[in-house]
Every structure is written in C-alpha cells, then in structure tokens.
Amino acid sequence: MNTPLLYSVTALFDTPDGIIHAAEAVRKAGYKRYDIHTPYPVHGMDDAMGLKDSKLGFITLGAGLMGGAGVFAFISWVFMAAYPNVIGGKPFFSWPAFVPVTFEITVLSAVLVTIGSLIAFFFKFPNNSHPLHDTPYMKAVSCDTFGISIQADDPKFDEAAVTALLTSLHPRTVAPVCYDEAELNHTWKTFDPKFLALLAGVALLVSAATYGTMNVVLYMPPFDWMMNQNKFKPQQTTEQYPDSRMMRPVVAGTVARGFTPYPYKGMADSAGKSLVNPLQPTAKVLALGKEKYLTFCSPCHGNFAKGDSRLRGQFPNPPTLHSDKVRTWPDGSVYHVITEGQNIMPSYASQISREERWAVVHYVRALQRAFNAKESDQQ
Amino acid sequence: MSNSAIDYTLEHPAVAGTPSAASIDEVITAPIDSKPSRGWWIGLAITGSMLGIGVLSVSWLFYKGTGVWGVNQPVGWGFDIVNFVFWVGIGHAGTLISAILFLLRQKWRTGIARFAEAMTIFAVMCALIFPLIHTGRPWLAAVYLLPYPNQHGIWVNFTSPLLWDVFAVSTYFTVSFVFWYIGLIPDFAMLRDRTKSKIKKIAYSIFSLGWRHSNRHWQHYEKAYLILAGFSTPLVLSVHTIVSFDFAVSVIPGWHTTIFPPYFVAGAVFSGFAMVQNVLVVTRKFFGLEHIITLNHLENMNKVMLLTGSIVGYAYAMEFFIAWYSGNPLEQFVFLNRALGPYAWAYWTMVSCNVIFPQLFWIKKVRTNIIGMFIIGVIVNIGMWFERFVIVVTSLSRDFLPSSWGHYMPTAIDFGVFIGSIGLFFTLVLLFVRVLPVVSMSEIKAVLPGAQPDHH
Numbered sequence: 001m002n003t004p005l006l007y008s009v010t011a012l013f014d015t016p017d018g019i020i021h022a023a024e025a026v027r028k029a030g031y032k033r034y035d036i037h038t039p040y041p042v043h044g045m046d047d048a049m050g051l052k053d054s055k056l057g058f059i060t061l062g063a064g065l066m067g068g069a070g071v072f073a074f075i076s077w078v079f080m081a082a083y084p085n086v087i088g089g090k091p092f093f094s095w096p097a098f099v100p101v102t103f104e105i106t107v108l109s110a111v112l113v114t115i116g117s118l119i120a121f122f123f124k125f126p127n128n129s130h131p132l133h134d135t136p137y138m139k140a141v142s143c144d145t146f147g148i149s150i151q152a153d154d155p156k157f158d159e160a161a162v163t164a165l166l167t168s169l170h171p172r173t174v175a176p177v178c179y180d181e182a183e184l185n186h187t188w189k190t191f192d193p194k195f196l197a198l199l200a201g202v203a204l205l206v207s208a209a210t211y212g213t214m215n216v217v218l219y220m221p222p223f224d225w226m227m228n229q230n231k232f233k234p235q236q237t238t239e240q241y242p243d244s245r246m247m248r249p250v251v252a253g254t255v256a257r258g259f260t261p262y263p264y265k266g267m268a269d270s271a272g273k274s275l276v277n278p279l280q281p282t283a284k285v286l287a288l289g290k291e292k293y294l295t296f297c298s299p300c301h302g303n304f305a306k307g308d309s310r311l312r313g314q315f316p317n318p319p320t321l322h323s324d325k326v327r328t329w330p331d332g333s334v335y336h337v338i339t340e341g342q343n344i345m346p347s348y349a350s351q352i353s354r355e356e357r358w359a360v361v362h363y364v365r366a367l368q369r370a371f372n373a374k375e376s377d378q379q
Numbered sequence: 380m381s382n383s384a385i386d387y388t389l390e391h392p393a394v395a396g397t398p399s400a401a402s403i404d405e406v407i408t409a410p411i412d413s414k415p416s417r418g419w420w421i422g423l424a425i426t427g428s429m430l431g432i433g434v435l436s437v438s439w440l441f442y443k444g445t446g447v448w449g450v451n452q453p454v455g456w457g458f459d460i461v462n463f464v465f466w467v468g469i470g471h472a473g474t475l476i477s478a479i480l481f482l483l484r485q486k487w488r489t490g491i492a493r494f495a496e497a498m499t500i501f502a503v504m505c506a507l508i509f510p511l512i513h514t515g516r517p518w519l520a521a522v523y524l525l526p527y528p529n530q531h532g533i534w535v536n537f538t539s540p541l542l543w544d545v546f547a548v549s550t551y552f553t554v555s556f557v558f559w560y561i562g563l564i565p566d567f568a569m570l571r572d573r574t575k576s577k578i579k580k581i582a583y584s585i586f587s588l589g590w591r592h593s594n595r596h597w598q599h600y601e602k603a604y605l606i607l608a609g610f611s612t613p614l615v616l617s618v619h620t621i622v623s624f625d626f627a628v629s630v631i632p633g634w635h636t637t638i639f640p641p642y643f644v645a646g647a648v649f650s651g652f653a654m655v656q657n658v659l660v661v662t663r664k665f666f667g668l669e670h671i672i673t674l675n676h677l678e679n680m681n682k683v684m685l686l687t688g689s690i691v692g693y694a695y696a697m698e699f700f701i702a703w704y705s706g707n708p709l710e711q712f713v714f715l716n717r718a719l720g721p722y723a724w725a726y727w728t729m730v731s732c733n734v735i736f737p738q739l740f741w742i743k744k745v746r747t748n749i750i751g752m753f754i755i756g757v758i759v760n761i762g763m764w765f766e767r768f769v770i771v772v773t774s775l776s777r778d779f780l781p782s783s784w785g786h787y788m789p790t791a792i793d794f795g796v797f798i799g800s801i802g803l804f805f806t807l808v809l810l811f812v813r814v815l816p817v818v819s820m821s822e823i824k825a826v827l828p829g830a831q832p833d834h835h
Contacts, residue, residue, distance in 0.1 A: 016832040023594075036594035039400060039569070040825035041601050044832055045594050054602040078526075078534045087538055097538035100621055104546040107610050111554050114606055115561060122599045125588040132591055141592050142572035144400030144824070222442055226516065 004178035007131035008034075009162045010149040011171035012140050016042050019146035022169045023048040026148060029165055033154040037132075037141040056122065060114045067109025072102045131179035149177065262349070268336050275332030279355070281362045289363030292356045296348055305367045316344060327368050334361045393486040393826040395670040400824045403671070407816045407823075408573060410666050415813060418665065426805040433799010436792045437512055445515040447792045454775040454787035459513040460625075461767045462797050465650070466506035466804075467548060467622055468643075468763065471615055472651025473499025474555060477562075478611035481604075487679055489822045490672045494662065495655045496559045497815070501807040502654075503552045505800040510544070512796070540624040547621040554614055558607045561600075564590050565821040619647045626770065633713035633774035636701065642694035649687035649733070650763035653756040656680045658808060660753050662817060671818055674747055681746045684759060688737035691766075695730065709779065717773045721786060725769050732762020 013019045019036060026034050027050050036045060075098045079085075084092050119125045132138050132149065141147040150162050159176070166174045189195070217223060232238060236246040264271035279285050294303065300318045302308035307320035319326075326334070338357045341347040352360065369377070398406075440447055450457040473495035480488035511517045524545050526535045535542055567587035574580050590596070623643035626634035656677060663672040702710040717726045736758045745751045777784045811817070824830055 016830065020832045037592045038594060038597070039592060040565075040821045040830070041594070041597040042832065046598050049594060051595065051598055054599045056599050056602045057606065060606050075537045078537065083532065083534045085536075087536060090538070094538060100540075100543040100617070100624070101537055101546050103617060104543075104550040104614075107614050108550045108553060111557060111607060111610055114603060115557050118599055118603045119588065123588070123596055125590075126585070127589040128584045130589060130591060133589065138591065139572045142569045143404055223518070225444075 004180055006152045006159065007177045007179045008149040008151040009159060009166060009174065009176050010137045010147055011166040011169065011174045012137065013146045013148070013169075013171050016146060018170070019148065020044060020048045022148050022166070022171070025169055026150060026165070030156055031150055031154050031162075032156075034148060034150040037138070037147040037149065039141060039144060039146075042146070054122075056114060056118060059117050060110045063113030064106045064110030067113075068102050068106035070109075071105040072098055075101060129184045131177055131184065135177050137175065137177060145172070260354070262339060264336060265340070268333060268340075268342075271336035272330045272333035275330075275335055277331040277335075277358050277361055279358045279362060281366070285359045285362055286366060288356060289359035289361070289366075292352055292360050293363045296352060297360065300345070304371065305364060306371075318345065321364055322368055322371050326364075327372065331358075331361050331365070334364060392828065393489055394823065395673045397828050398670060400827060400830070403820055403823055403827070404569065404573065406666075406668065406671070407818050407820050408570065410812055411570070411814060411816065412574075419809065419813070423806065423809050426802045426809060429798050429802025430806050431799075431802070432795050433802055436795030436799055437508075439792060440512060440515060440796070441517075445513065447790060449787060449789040449793055451785070453778065453783050453785045454772060456771050456775060457787055458789050458793040458797055459509045461764070461771050462800060463506050463509040464622055464643075464767045464771075465764050466502045466509075466800065467551075468619065468647035468650045468767075469654045469760075470499040470502035470506065470551070470555070470651060471619060471644070471647035472655045473497070473502075474551075474558075474611050474615040475648055475651070476655070477558060478608040478615065481608045482612060486826050487673075487676050489826050490668075490676055490818055491655065491659060491680075492822070493559075493562060493815075493819045494659060494817050496555065496562070497811050497817075498651075498655055498658065498808065499555045500552070500559060501804050501811075502651075503548065503555065504807070505804050507548065507552070508796075508800055508803070510548075540621065540628045543621045544625060547618045551614060551618045554607070554611060558611060561603060561607065562819055562822075563815065564588060565592065565600075566816045566819060568592065569820055570816070616644055619644045631774050631778055632707070632709040633717070633770070636698065638694055638697060638701070642691065645687045645690040645694070646733075646763060646766060649684055649691055649737075650760055652680050652684045652687070653759035653763070656684070657753060657756040657760070660749055660756075662812060666812070666817070668818065671823060674749075677749075677752060678746050681740045681752050681755075684737055684756075685740040685746075688733060688740075688759065692734035695734065713774060713777070716777055717769060720773065720777065722769060722773045722776070725765050726773070729762050729765040729769050732758045733766060736762075 011022065013022060016038075019038065019042065023036055023045060027048070036042075036049060038045070072095075076093060076095075079092045079094075086092075087094075090097070137147055137149070148166070150157065150166070152159075163174055163176075232246040234247040237244045238246045240246075241248070264275070293305075297305070299311060300309050300315065301321055302310070305321035307318055309315065309317050335357055337345065338352065338360060339347060339349045348357070448457060448459070450459070476488050476495040477492040477499075481492070511520060514520060523535065524542075526537075564587055567583050568590035571580060571583035571587050574583060620640040620643065623639035627636060627639040629635060659672055659680075660677065663669050699714050702714040705711075717723075736755055739745045739751070739755060745755070772787050776787055
C-alpha cells in the first residue's frame with residue numbers, strides 16, 4: 001500500500017455569494033488549477049472564474065453541416081446514379097423531397113456528435129476514479145453546499161498558503177483531499193486469461209445464436225410461412241386440369257403483341273431473293289449486332305465466326321461463316337438461317353427480335369469483310 | 380393581492396414556499412429509496428395485465444398474420460396508424476416543455492420537464508410498436524425500412540413520406556433520449572453520493588459517468604443543454620409535420636390538404652399536454668410533490684391546452700370551409716360524409732371532446748380545480764384519439780369510386796394491441812417513478828429562492 005498523496009485543499013461554503021467571492025479571490029491570487037463544485041450551475045460563476053466561452057457550438061455546427069451535406073449527397077447519388085427510378089413522374093434530382101431526411105440526419109448527427117464529444121473530450125468521461133469521488137467534500141457539494149478545490153499540481157501550490165487563503169474567506173470547513181496512487185491508476189490487463197476466456201465465451205455465444213437464428217429458427221413456423229404459399233408454380237403438376245399441367249398452354253389462335261408472321265417459312269430461296277436488310281450499318285447498329293452475335297452465335301461459330309466452336313465437340317462443329325458460300329449469300333439468306341435455323345442449328349427467332357437479327361447480319365458482314373479485306377480496304 | 384389590481388408582469392415562483400435544497404433531495408428521492416406502497420402494486424397489476432393482453436394479441440398477430448386485424452380493402456390503414464399517430468402526438472408535449480419552454484426561459488417548466496420528457500420517450504416507444512408490427516413479419520422489417528447496401532443493388536425510396544417517417548420518429552426518439560439522459564447525469568451523481576446501498580451505488584456511478592458537479596463541466600453542460608433544446612424545437616415540429624405528410628402527400632380526398640402540418644402539430648401538443656397533466660395530477664398527489672409541481676404549473680398546462688384546442692377547432696372549421704370553397708365535389712362529399720355519414724358518431728365525439736369541453740378552461744374555477752381539469756384531460760385524449768380515427772377511416776372507407784366503398788370495423792385483436800400499448804405506457808411510467816428522480820433535482824435547486832447569488 002502506497003502512502004496517500006495530496007490531491008487538493010478544499011473549502012466548503014454555504015451560500016452562492018460566498019463561493020462567487022471565493023472564486024474571485026482564488027483567481028486574483030493567481031491560481032490556475034482549481035475548480036468550483038456546485039450542486040447546480042451558479043449564475044456568474046464563469047465570469048468569476050475567468051472561463052472563456054464554451055467552444056462546443058463549433059463542433060455542433062461542423063457535425064450538423066457534414067451530416068446534412070453528406071446525406072443529401074448520398075440521396076442524390078442513389079437517385080441519379082445507383083438506382084435511378086422515375087417516381088411520380090418527377091425528375092431524378094427532385095431535391096425538395098430530399099429535404100425531410102436531410103433535416104433529420106442533420107439534427108441527428110449534430111446532436112450525437114455534440115454529446116459524444118461533450119462526454120468524451122470535454123468531460124473525459126466516463127471516469128469513476130477521480131480523487132474527489134467518495135469524499136465528504138463530494139457528498140456535500142452534491143447536495144446543497146458550494147465547494148472550491150485548489151489542486152496540488154498548481155505551480156503556485158503551497159499547502160500552508162492555500163489553507164490560509166481559503167480560511168480567510170470564511171468557509172464552513174477547509175480540508176485536504178488525498179488519494180492512493182495504486183487504487184486510482186490501476187489498469188486492465190488485456191491478456192488476462194480470465195478476460196480472454198470471457199471474449200472467447202462471448203464469441204462462441206454470438207456465433208451459436210447467429211447460426212441458430214439463420215439456419216434453424218428462420219425455417220421453423222411461423223417464420224417459414226412465407227416460403228410455403230398456397231399457389232401453383234409453372235412446372236408443377238396439378239389435379240385441376242385433365243392434362244395435369246399447371247402451366248396453361250396459350251389459347252389457340254392467340255397472337256402476341258407486336259407479332260408479325262414470317263412469310264418465308266421453309267422457303268430459303270425466296271427469303272434470300274426478296275428480303276432486304278432494312279437497317280443501315282451505323283456504329284450503333286453494329287454495336288447491337290456485336291452484342292447479340294457474341295451472346296447467341298459465338299458459342300458455336302466462334303468469336304470471329306471462324307467456326308472455332310467453344311463447345312469442345314459436345315455439339316457437331318458448325319461451319320465457318322467466312323466460306324465463299326456464305327459470303328456470296330444475300331443478306332436475306334443469313335437472316336433466314338437465324339430465323340428458321342438450318343438442319344441442326346436451331347431457330348433463334350424467339351430470343352432475337354427482328355431488328356436485332358438484321359443487326360447481327362450486318363455484324364456478320366463486317367466480320368467477313370474484316371477477314372477477307374479487299375485491296376481497297378487496306379489503303 | 381386584491382382582485383382589482385393583478386400584476387400580470389409578476390412571475391409565479393417556480394416552487395411553493397421556501398424549501399431548502401436538502402429537503403428537495405429528501406422529497407424527490409423518497410419514492411426511490413422507500414418500499415413501494417400498496418397503491419403502486421395495484422396500479423402495476425392493472426397496467427401489467429393490460430400489457431399482457433397486448434403481448435397475447437401481438438403474439439396471435441405474428442402467428443396468424445395481419446388477417447386477424449379489421450383492415451381490408453378499401454380501409455388498409457386502421458387501428459395501427461390511428462394508434463401510431465395518437466402516441467407520437469402524446470410525446471410532443473414532453474419536448475415542448477423541455478425544449479421550447481426552456482428556450483422561452485419559462486421557469487415553471489423545471490418541476491415538470493423531467494416527467495414530461497420521460498413520457499415522450501415512453502409514448503414514442505408505444506408509437507413505434509405499430510409500424511413495426513403492422514407488417515405482420517417484423518423480423519423482415521430492417522430489409523425495407525433502412526437503407527443499407529445489399530446484393531440486389533436496390534435502395535429505399537427517399538422521397539416517400541413513409542420513409543421520412545422512419546427517419547423522423549427514430550431521430551426524435553434518439554434525440555429525446557439523449558436530452559433526457561443528459562439531464563439525468565447530475566441527478567445520478569447526487570443519487571450516487573446519497574445512497575447507502577452498494578449495488579445502487581455501482582449502478583448510479585456507471586450512469587453518472589463520474590459527474591463531479593465541477594463548474595468547468597457545468598459550463599459546457601449548460602451550452603450542450605441549450606444546443607439540445609435548440610435542436611429539439613424544430614425537430615419536434617418536424618416530426619408531426621412529417622407524420623401528417625403520410626396523409627397530406629397522398630391524393631385521397633380529406634387528406635390532401637396543406638393545413639395538415641400545423642393542424643397535426645397543434646393537435647399533438649394538445650393531447651400531449653392533456654396526458655402530462657393527467658399523469659402529473661396523480662403523481663404529485665401520490666408522492667406529496669404538491670409544492671414542487673404546483674397548481675400554477677397545472678393551470679399553465681391547461682392554458683396551453685385551451686390555446687391548442689382552439690387551434691384544432693379552428694382547423695376543423697377551416698377544413699370544411701376549404702372543401703366548400705375549393706369547388707371540388709370529392710372534397711365536399713368527404714366532409715359531409717364525415718359529419719353525416721356512417722361515422723358521424725365518431726366525428727361528433729371528436730368535435731365535442733376537442734372543441735367544446737376544453738373551452739371550459741376559460742373559467743378560472745375549472746382551470747384550477749384538480750378534479751375538473753383531470754376529467755377534461757381524459758376527455759381531450761379520447762377526442763384526439765377519435766380525431767385520428769375520423770381522418771384515417773372516413774377518408775379511406777368512401778373515396779373516389781362508390782362501387783369500392785367499404786366499412787371498417789376493428790376486431791378484438793385490434794383493441795387488444797391498443798390496450799397493450801396503453802398498458803406498456805403506464806407500466807413504464809410506474810417503473811419510472813420508482814427508479815428515477817421524477818423531478819430534476821439540480822434544476823429545481825437552481826430556481827429555489829436564494830439559490831442564485833444576489834447581484835452585487
């Protein structure tokens with residue numbers, strides 16, 4: 001056990017006037033490290049102690065502006081970049097509707113940062129091991145008495161002089177406050193086995209609880225009630241219809257919206273003769289053609305239509321599209337092959353729209369031209 | 380003072396008589412340090428049973444889904460939203476007393492501010508139950524309420540009033556809670572220095588954070604309190620404004636009006652003060668706090684109710700006028716339907732409770748009579764609950780298409796949840812009066828006679 005060290009000399013006063021005079025006198029005497037303790041804020045005490053205005057407001061201002069501007073920018077980003085949606089026919093940047101959330105977040109961030117820094121930086125709390133805690137002095141100022149405490153670490157501190165000064169101010173009592181170094185400044189050991197065991201236990205508990213919730217509880221009633229719903233899904237069987245199919249076939253004669261019949265069914269020759277590519281080979285059309293070609297044709301015909309299939313023999317190797325035959329074909333024939341298929345090549349009519357098919361034709365032409373360039377192209 | 384010459388510039392003293400600071404501590408900590416009385420236990424049994432009914436109802440709701448409620452097309456908003464708005468409104472008085480009256484330097488607020496703030500927090504908790512459970516599957520709520528980055532790449536709709544509500548009410552709850560806690564810190568330190576029990580001492584030490592009543596701290600503390608009050612004031616106005624946007628931003632006749640924000644805020648303060656007044660009337664009697672929560676405080680609250688009640692009455696009249704003046708047949712129908720349609724009983728209950736009875740507060744005898752003011756307070760709360768019912772249900776049950784009109788009737792489960800929220804509120808109030816100081820000791824000491832230095 002260490003010997004008690006002197007923290008401060010304290011004096012208690014009965015009236016607010018008494019403490020104001022004491023504060024003024026102590027300040028005039030040139031002490032810097034002293035403090036006043038009162039059960040409630042006493043008017044005029046800040047002036048008596050010569051304290052400057054609290055700087056807390058600047059923190060509030062900064063935090064509020066940052067929170068508000070930050071959330072406004074965030075909402076704008078969500079609406080204009082991350083997830084643009086037309087809502088009620090308004091423009092994406094409809095800022096008046098961003099105001100409520102911006103306001104709330106401004107208030108929230110200003111308040112939380114202010115209070116957080118008040119407690120952590122201005123008060124240096126939580127701190128329950130201050131020398132003044134648990135002293136008769138603290139108990140008195142907690143209730144109805146006003147105290148002053150001149151600390152021993154003040155450069156001018158001299159116990160006898162301070163005691164004399166305080167006594168001259170007509171206090172109720174004057175008393176020194178001591179503390180025990182070891183008791184106040186004990187530290188927690190991070191690698192204490194008990195502490196580590198506690199951490200491990202908490203980790204285990206949290207993991208187990210999370211696992212149980214995510215993998216067990218959520219699959220028990222009533223949490224799983226949304227998973228099993230009273231409805232049919234497309235590929236299911238049913239007793240309800242004689243053909244047992246849940247997915248109903250379309251009514252005979254139904255025509256999809258925007259459907260145009262293809263008049264050259266099974267007539268490759270007339271298709272080649274009569275069909276004309278309605279699109280101009282602009283950069284946009286070629287880009288569309290490239291996209292569709294790479295998606296739908298390249299697995300079999302290869303990225304450059306050279307017949308270098310990526311299917312590694314899982315499917316009969318398709319021919320190159322750079323053959324003289326295909327190069328001399330009219331556009332309509334290529335279009336016909338895409339629409340109808342040819343022998344084992346299936347039809348792509350349901351995946352690729354008419355426009356897109358013509359764009360693919362242009363792209364195939366561009367590939368052909370690129371690999372069989374004429375003299376004139378190279379100049 | 381004679382009747383002929385009343386000095387209106389004279390401020391009433393914040394407390395009656397000249398109690399000493401030590402006696403304040405004595406009186407206020409008495410309920411915390413003593414064993415609860417039999418009356419308290421009876422009260423807790425009643426509110427606890429009500430809470431139990433609520434827990435059962437909510438469990439049934441979770442088990443079966445929202446089908447157990449009375450809501451259905453066309454009235455998709457029923458008791459849940461009515462109760463939500465009702466409870467949020469109750470909370471508003473607390474912030475008004477603690478923040479706005481603080482900024483207005485009204486000393487009489489000190490006696491009632493702590494209690495009113497606590498009631499704010501409890502009321503907002505009650506309110507939050509309803510949006511949480513109205514989905515029937517609240518454990519999925521975070522997914523669509525809070526904006527968080529997710530693998531679907533989708534975000535919540537920041538321009539929706541319902542989302543504004545989420546932000547407004549949760550901010551309101553957080554800020555009110557911080558405000559309340561900051562006010563409690565010095566009182567926790569006082570309790571810490573008074574208590575003889577070891578466990579209590581540890582608890583109070585933790586909650587007081589090590590407060591030392593140092594003037595170097597008081598200086599920042601007072602600044603922080605001022606900042607909090609400054610923020611809470613626009614915040615509280617924004618909260619009920621945004622709640623009213625839930626209605627006003629839609630296009631339903633009877634909801635789509637610009638008068639809603641001020642009208643809702645006034646209504647919220649009105650019902651909140653009625654609730655605070657009711658609870659304080661009981662508490663001060665029960666714990667012998669008559670000299671701290673004085674008749675003058677109660678009278679002031681009644682005056683606020685008179686004012687806000689008249690604003691609400693004016694708003695009712697103005698709604699009718701504008702419906703007629705707008706020349707919009709749908710609006711006109713909605714208001715005639717309110718007064719004369721199938722929910723006329725609710726409408727006239729609302730008008731008599733909110734507009735007619737509070738006018739009795741013009742009479743000083745009524746305003747200063749404990750029994751009288753208590754009854755009017757209860758009536759006001761009934762009326763304000765009906766106001767939300769009328770707004771929600773009449774507009775939805777008969778809107779544009781007569782072919783899709785309907786009638787809303789709450790079920791027993793609806794009532795069960797509502798009773799449960801009342802039970803929760805009063806259970807929390809009862810616990811609060813036993814574990815925390817119901818009046819801010821440090822603030823009341825500062826306004827005692829002779830507490831501040833004479834000007835020399």
